[in-house]
């Protein structure tokens with residue numbers, strides 16, 4: 001069990017060695033050309049950065065490697081969401097540990113106070129970490145499969161940023177027929193495989209078409225699909241091995257093993273976290289928060305993951321993400 005006093009959260013060297021061990025179990029890998037192994041990659045000792053006021057002789061650059069294939073140099077953070085950051089690596093690891101182990105998430109204010117960086121930096125760090133939390137769904141394949149059950153449901157969280165009270169022609173938006181999901185609320189569609197993973201999507205509007213696209217892209221049609229009575233799933237449900245529904249409107253929540261309690265429970269953790277920790281989430285960021293809650297759910301302790309496992313999994317996922325936040329001063333805050 002990692003203690004918050006662990007050297008990897010106190011010393012930059014220990015943090016770097018820990019990150020190298022997670023990312024490079026078989027030796028340093030060149031991020032430029034993929035060379036790996038002692039023959040191809042050589043550690044560079046005693047390298048120094050350009051002199052600066054704080055370090056007139058140039059700060060020592062530890063953890064630097066030379067690739068003999070492409071002749072370029074690199075460290076363990078090149079090509080990752082930690083790249084080009086002035087925040088020392090042990091603070092990155094602590095931020096990562098805190099976010100991956102806090103059940104309901106953690107606010108940037110809390111991180112700012114806990115690790116001693118500015119609020120702006122803390123905000124930016126957490127969004128980069130959420131970037132790393134994106135699952136590689138192309139390699140994990142669709143949810144469900146033969147004999148497996150996938151629950152699908154939609155929920156609404158917060159107001160859209162610029163709610164138009166009326167359509168451009170002046171007629172008011174209608175509330176949905178189900179009495180939930182008014183037009184100015186942010187819609188979320190989630191799928192969960194029972195005993196497995198969840199995938200959540202912020203959609204502009206939960207419609208038959210948008211729900212179908214999410215379902216057929218992310219769940220195997222050999223699965224049993226369980227939903228509530230919503231008409232969103234009626235047509236698409238026929239494409240699955242089985243489609244069973246419970247009738248929430250008439251008070252029916254469980255009929256044998258037919259229910260959508262797994263996804264409802266997921267939504268309730270998400271909403272409690274969002275209300276408690278992330279009160280003011282800009283709509284543009286909603287998908288990032290969903291990604292964060294998905295990441296933790298998919299590595300929950302029930303599946304055998306410890307806080308350390310979850311942290312180390314994330315450290316393996318920090319490379320190859322599309323970085324939308326290059327620098328904090330270019331990011332928009334919410």
Ligand SMILES: [Zn+2]
Pocket residue numbers: 030031032033034035067068069070071072
């Ligand atoms: Zn190389």
